[in-house]
Amino acid sequence: MKRYSDPSILPSAITPEYEYFDRRRLLAALAASAAMIIGSVGSGLAATLAPPRYTRNTKLSTREAPNSWEDVTTYNNFYEFGLDKSDPYERAQEFRSRPWTIEIAGEAELRGKFTLEDILKPHALEERIYRFRCVEAWSRIVPWLGFPLADLLARFKPTSKAKFVEFTTLLDPKQMPGQRSGVLDWPYREALRIDEAMHPLTLMVVGVYGKWLPNQSGAPLRLIVPWKYGFKGIKSIVKIRFTERQPATSWNMAAPDEYGFFANVNPAVDHPRWSQAKERRIGGNFLTSRIDTLPFNGYDDDVAALYRGMDLRRYY
Amino acid sequence: MLDRALKPVIFLLASLPALLLLAGAFGMAGQSLGPNPIREMLHVTGKTALNLLMITLMASPLREITGQLRWQRPRRMLGLFAFAYALLHFLVYAILELDLDFSDLAREISRRPFIIVGTVALLAMIPLAATSTNRMMRRLGRHWSSLHQLIYPIALLGVWHYYWQIKAAVTEPLLYAAALALLLGFRALRRSRAARAANRD
Numbered sequence: 001m002k003r004y005s006d007p008s009i010l011p012s013a014i015t016p017e018y019e020y021f022d023r024r025r026l027l028a029a030l031a032a033s034a035a036m037i038i039g040s041v042g043s044g045l046a047a048t049l050a051p052p053r054y055t056r057n058t059k060l061s062t063r064e065a066p067n068s069w070e071d072v073t074t075y076n077n078f079y080e081f082g083l084d085k086s087d088p089y090e091r092a093q094e095f096r097s098r099p100w101t102i103e104i105a106g107e108a109e110l111r112g113k114f115t116l117e118d119i120l121k122p123h124a125l126e127e128r129i130y131r132f133r134c135v136e137a138w139s140r141i142v143p144w145l146g147f148p149l150a151d152l153l154a155r156f157k158p159t160s161k162a163k164f165v166e167f168t169t170l171l172d173p174k175q176m177p178g179q180r181s182g183v184l185d186w187p188y189r190e191a192l193r194i195d196e197a198m199h200p201l202t203l204m205v206v207g208v209y210g211k212w213l214p215n216q217s218g219a220p221l222r223l224i225v226p227w228k229y230g231f232k233g234i235k236s237i238v239k240i241r242f243t244e245r246q247p248a249t250s251w252n253m254a255a256p257d258e259y260g261f262f263a264n265v266n267p268a269v270d271h272p273r274w275s276q277a278k279e280r281r282i283g284g285n286f287l288t289s290r291i292d293t294l295p296f297n298g299y300d301d302d303v304a305a306l307y308r309g310m311d312l313r314r315y316y
Numbered sequence: 317m318l319d320r321a322l323k324p325v326i327f328l329l330a331s332l333p334a335l336l337l338l339a340g341a342f343g344m345a346g347q348s349l350g351p352n353p354i355r356e357m358l359h360v361t362g363k364t365a366l367n368l369l370m371i372t373l374m375a376s377p378l379r380e381i382t383g384q385l386r387w388q389r390p391r392r393m394l395g396l397f398a399f400a401y402a403l404l405h406f407l408v409y410a411i412l413e414l415d416l417d418f419s420d421l422a423r424e425i426s427r428r429p430f431i432i433v434g435t436v437a438l439l440a441m442i443p444l445a446a447t448s449t450n451r452m453m454r455r456l457g458r459h460w461s462s463l464h465q466l467i468y469p470i471a472l473l474g475v476w477h478y479y480w481q482i483k484a485a486v487t488e489p490l491l492y493a494a495a496l497a498l499l500l501g502f503r504a505l506r507r508s509r510a511a512r513a514a515n516r517d
Contacts, residue, residue: 067351074350074351079484181485183484273481275423282352285353286353290415
């Protein structure tokens with residue numbers, strides 16, 4: 001006996017209008033340049049979303065030329081996906097960065113769980129080209145897309161007890177193979193003093209190079225604190241908690257004599273195993289010389305006041 | 317046939333990492349060293365030196381286990397390749413990484429324990445490479461083999477150097493340490509057996 005099957009098209013098979021038009025735009029862009037092809041391959045799910053809208057903040061951007069998309073998205077540390085710098089790019093493509101929920105907890109009037117869309121909705125995105133200095137003595141110039149962390153935190157009305165802000169990365173060993181090994185005490189945690197968190201340079205990042213963050217760069221939401229070593233810029237954030245006491249942070253717990261809580265870029269304070277006086281700007285060839293590392297990564301005019309009177313050798 | 321091919325094959329295989337680095341440095345043959353080429357050069361030369369040291373140390377146990385002398389033959393070439401890669405590792409560090417800044421070099425060598433360990437290992441390899449010729453073997457006679465036992469502390473220092481420079485994930489250096497323990501353990505066992513046999517006589 002023949003079974004009846006409904007010849008009409010299932011609603012789920014119909015492409016929504018916005019996706020349809022976005023696909024067209026994507027195809028046009030793909031045809032336009034070969035670099036674009038590499039870009040969309042490397043960005044996983046983020047490539048299927050409507051592109052972010054943003055303005056350029058030239059005032060807070062460095063004039064230095066940004067590194068290439070490949071330099072930034074195929075070479076980075078994200079131990080959740082492995083220890084090699086190419087691991088995040090190679091292993092994060094299937095990572096699901098949408099839907100995403102962020103929990104706000106601790107010393108604030110408003111707490112609870114929020115969807116990524118709710119978190120992002122009121123914020124206008126801006127592009128800021130920042131210097132990025134890794135604690136491993138390499139650096140690069142990155143055009144981030146984001147909004148001031150201060151604007152986000154203010155929405156939850158932190159109380160007077162909120163002296164620190166703690167961030168936590170997703171814990172999901174199934175999706176993040178690096179979490180199956182005990183290199184760090186998972187989940188990854190980072191924290192800032194509240195005045196550091198509220199500083200206008202501190203950026204909540206959702207994109208890079210005018211696109212949504214690719215998975216390997218910490219999608220869908222990450223932190224960038226340009227005057228600190230890169231490991232402070234926690235990726236794939238699922239929780240933000242206001243605390244009265246200084247929270248424990250991942251690298252500091254793993255090796256307290258090597259990675260301080262503050263981790264401000266400081267050419268005068270060596271890592272025990274290498275000098276921090278110079279840095280290698282990546283993306284060059286094997287004859288590219290190192291350049292001098294600047295105090296607070298060159299942002300000293302803006303942030304040195306936060307640490308007035310502090311012994312930066314002790315609080316490294 | 318196999319015996320005659322062994323040395324050229326090993327020569328080619330041992331040259332391959334250097335050739336790939338060279339191709340990568342100049343963007344030839346589709347090779348690339350990535351966004352941080354000097355770091356990649358340091359990593360490849362260091363790792364290859366260590367691998368070759370380990371393989372060199374496998375020669376004697378293999379010969380004893382299989383009873384075949386052929387495993388002994390490529391030992392000198394492997395050892396010299398290990399030295400060449402260790403030297404290359406140092407040169408990349410001094411010339412490309414530190415831009416041949418001698419004050420930087422002196423400071424780093426004296427201040428960083430893992431660099432001190434690596435430097436000592438490299439220096440200790442120099443007399444071994446210098447006495448690797450047949451003539452030097454004959455001239456040194458029985459002293460030659462006692463001198464070349466330096467290879468054991470050199471391998472230890474090499475693994476230690478690797479272990480100490482790593483940031484967090486020490487699994488790989490620990491695997492090297494385990495392999496080295498096995499290779500040195502084999503020799504210790506053999507020696508204690510030989511000593512016991514000698515006592516019985």
